[in-house]
Amino acid sequence: MSTTAPAGRAASRPLGEDLPIALLAGASVAIVLVLRLIAARGLPLTLDETFTAVITSQSHLADFVREARRDVAAPLYYTILWLLPVARSDFALRLPSWLFILAAAALPLAWRVPGQSRAAAIAWAALLFLWLPGAIFATQARPYALLFLVATAQTIAFARLIDKPSLRRAFVWTGCASLTMLTHYMGAPLGLAQGLVLLAVLRGRALKLWPSLLVLLVPLVEAITHFRVLFEVATGDANWLPRVSLGNLPSYMIYGFGAVAPLLLIVALASRYLRPKEPIPHAAALASIAGLLALVMLVAAGWGRSLVVDRYLTACAPALMLALVTVASGAAARLLLVGISGALATYAAIAAPLKIRETSMEWAAQQLIPLRPQQLKFSLGYKGQQMLAMETRRKIGEYFFRRAGVPTRAELVPTLDGRELVRAAGRDSAVIWIFYPESRPVAESIARSRKCFIRPLQLACPPLASR
Structure with a gap:
């Protein structure tokens, strides 16, 4: 089986082979995009998104840096949003995520x-947009849509470097890798895996590229x-x-391929068995292998430890979907990959509309805003809330009120018991309690x-003194 493709082959393919997949991909993307936009209307900000809003709404650079450094996330996403005009609505806060996807x-x-x-590129582009976790990331003011974008750029930059090694291309690759790590720390294994593949392929020639590693000092120091x-x-x-663990390992392993990973893998492998002579692009194959290696690294890092959740594998996803397209042989196989993914994404958008499955306090705040309470006592309902800085506590509680022009003074009561929260509020303070189902x-x-x-999961109580 050949692992290389003639330089001019991609450009010389007849348009007739590309047109059907382009039409199918375009129709799938258009339909799913419209359905996603409709489904995303009115979704309240999750608690994590509220932290994003607080961090990126700071008026002064010093305040922004202080709040961003208090958060566990890497800084690039927050920095981009802070440099943009202040979001006055939930949609405006989430708009960059739509654009990133x-x-x-x-x-x-x-x-x-x-x-x-060209057909393979169209198929890969379609799979990237139709990837089901992307529907969630596009509707969240969190860094994962940006991570998906920069990891896609890093995967392409690595493929171009491995195809024709040069210092310029190496700087582009390490630049993309730096952006990935500055977006999410769990993006680092992708760069490490690609570096190992690069060393295995280039060996001594890789030493000539060492100046490009200086770019990585930025995310390392950060x-x-x-x-x-x-x-x-x-x-x-x-x-x-x-x-x-063994119980959830399959869900981690198939995350980057999508919800119907077994079916897509069968299509790709079966087509390769039936049409083994179609060349596999060397650079795409190595980039795919690096993505698989990064996935294994992340799973190993989280084995038996509370360290990795499925969305932390997002940086691997572009390379894993590239693997599907690279292995698939023939126009029919690529059409099937896009058709299956498009059908699933359309069904999910219709039958399983987007829902906020994480805690939120926006609805509770909206019930109290018309009452214009002067004081608010609130609890976020999780044990780690006592780790929040006093200044951050106040800003989180006051965010929705301040955005609505209500000068409410908020104080966090670090308790999990709503009865303690109500006692602390007394008669003069409104109450917001984020609770879990057992409460x-x-x-x-x-x-x-x-x-x-x-x-x-939300309780909002007006001040007793206002009645």
Whole structure:
């Protein structure tokens, strides 16, 4: 089986082979995009997104840096949002994530992997957009859509470097790798895996590229200066991450390929068996191998430790979907990959509309804003909330009120018991309690006795003195 493709082959393919897959991909992307936009209307900010809003709404650079450094996330996403105009709505806060996902899908078409046919590039672009976790990332003001974009760029940059090694291409690759690590620390294994593959292929020739490694000093120094916060969260009560085990290993392994990974793998492998003579682009194959290696590294790092959750594998996903397209042989196989992914994404958008499955306090705040409370006592309902800085606590509680022009003064009460929170509030303070399902009976009891607003996971109580 050949692992190389003639330089001019991609350009010389007849348009007739590309047109069907382009039409199918375009139709799938258009339909799913419209359905996603409709489904995303009115989704409240999750608690994590509220932290994003607080961090990126700071008026002064010093305040922004202080809040960003207190958070466990890497700084690039927050920096981009802070440099943009202040978001006055949930949609405006999430708009960059939509743009990042669209840009990630467009990148393989604008910046081709060497040796990859136009049809394969279209198929890869479609798979990137139709990837189901991307539907969630596009509707969240969190760094994962940006991580998906920069990891896609890093995968392409690595493929181009391995195809024609040069110092210029090496700097482009390490630049993309730096952006990936500055977006999410769990993006580092992708760069490490690619570096190992590069050394295995180039061997002594790789030494000529060493100046490009200087670019990596930026994310390295940033991670070192942020290490204390990372360590405190990883070892403290705020660490809720699951442990990788035999029970959940399959879900981690197929995450980057998508929800129907077994079916897509069967299509790709069967087509290769039936049509073994179609060349496999050398650069795409090595980039795919590096993505698989990075996935194994992350799973190994999280084995038996509370260190890795599935979305931390996002940086591997572009390379894993590239692997599917690279192994697939023939136009029919690529059409099947796009058709299956498009059908699943369309079905998911219709039958399983986007829902906020994480805790949120926006609805509770909206119930109280018309009452214009002067004081608010609130609890975020998780053990790690006592680790928040006093200044951050106040800003989180006041965010939705300040955005609505209500000068409410907020104070966090670090308790998991709603009864303690209500006692601390007394008669003069409004109450917001974020609770978990096991505390529902207590929340309902408080709602009846104090005439509060209640919905799953949120309780909002007006001040007793205002009645």
